[in-house]
Amino acid sequence: MSRTLYDLKSLDGRRLSPFGQRVHLALRHKDLGLDKVELVRFVDKDAIAFAKSQSVPVLVDGDKVVADSWRIANHLEDTYSDRPSLFGGEAGRALARYFNNWCGIWLTAEIASFILFDMLQHLDEEDRAYIRRTREPRFGPLESLNETREARLPSFRKTLDPLRLTVKQNGNLHGAEAGMADFMVAAAFHWAEQSSAFALLTSDDPLYSWSKRINGQSP
C-alpha cells in the first residue's frame, strides 16, 4: 500500500501551506511515513482534480483519496486507531474542531495579513499572480499590508493570550503531550516563519518555543 501527499510547491523547498504542514505533523505523530510527496503550485488545479479539490493537501492512502487537512486528520485517526491518538477521544475531537474553525476563520487570515506579501518571493510568477488575484479582493494591495503590520502586531499578540496561558498551564493545548489541536495552530505559525522573516512572536514568548517544538525545529 502506498501513501502520497500532495502539498504546495515553492521556489526553494519551503513549506508554504499551513494545511500541508498539519498533515506532516499528524503523520509524524502516528509514525506513518510517506512514499511520495507530489509538490504542486497554487495554479496546478489539474494535478489534484482527481481528488475533487481545489487545493492541497490531498492524501492518497492506498486506494483512499482524502482532501482537506481536517478530513485527513480524521481519516488517519480512524484508520490507524491503534497508533498514538490525534484527538484523545471524542470530546477531544469535538473540541479540536473549534481550533480547526478558529484557524480557518481567524488565525490564518490574520497571519496572512502579516506575511502574505513576503511569501510572494518564494513563489513563481504564475503563483504570484494567482495569490494577488485571489487575495487582494479581501486584503487590498499586498504591499500595503506590510506598511501597517507593525502597528497591528500588539493587538494580534494580545488576542493570543488565552492560547498562551493554556500552553503555559498544560504544556500544550492538548495536554502534556501534543495533539491535533496543537498541530493545527502551530502549523499556522510554521507557515509564517517559512514565508517571512517578520517576527510574529518574540523569542521569549512561550508560544514561540511551543511552536518551534511542535514543528520539530530547535527553538
Added chain:
Amino acid sequence: MSRTLYDLKSLDGRRLSPFGQRVHLALRHKDLGLDKVELVRFVDKDAIAFAKSQSVPVLVDGDKVVADSWRIANHLEDTYSDRPSLFGGEAGRALARYFNNWCGIWLTAEIASFILFDMLQHLDEEDRAYIRRTREPRFGPLESLNETREARLPSFRKTLDPLRLTVKQNGNLHGAEAGMADFMVAAAFHWAEQSSAFALLTSDDPLYSWSKRINGQSP
C-alpha cells in the same frame, strides 16, 4: 455528607455570577444536588474568607472546601468519576482549559462591556458601589458603555464565528452531548441574559438556542 454552594446574591433572585452558573450546570450534569445555597453579596468577603477566596463560587462538599469554578469542575470530575464526565478524558480536560482561559481573559470582559451598567439595577447599594469601584478603572464610567454598545455589537458577534460554526457542526462544543466547555461559555451568556434586556445574540443565532438549551431554559 452535605453539599453547600456559595453563590452571588442579587436583589431579585437572579443568577448574576457566570462562574456560579457554571457550577450549577456541572452539578446538574453529574446529577449531584445541593443541600444549601448560601447567597452572598460582592462585598461580603467575610462570608467566604474560610475558603481563602475573594469571590464566589465556593463549594463545600463534605469536608472539602473548593473555590474557583475551574477548580470546582475538576474536583467534581475527579471525586465523582463514576458519573457522567464533564471533560470526556484528559485531552478534553486540557482543551476545556482553553475555554476557561478564553472566558476569563476575553469573553467575560467583553460581555461585561455590554451589560454591566444594566446589572447594577439588580444589586443593592453597597454592591453597586463595589462594582463601580472595581470595574470603572478598567471600563470607564459604566453609563458610557451603554452609549457605545450598539456600535460594538457587530464586531462582538463576528468574533463568535468559530464558536458558532463548531456548535453548528458538533451540536455542542464538546460534541453531541454538552460538556464543561459548553457550560463555561454558555454560563457567560446566561449571565448577560439575567443582567440585562440587551440582546447580545439574535434569536435566530444558533448560539442563542444552544445557550438557552445548555442553561436549561426553553429557547
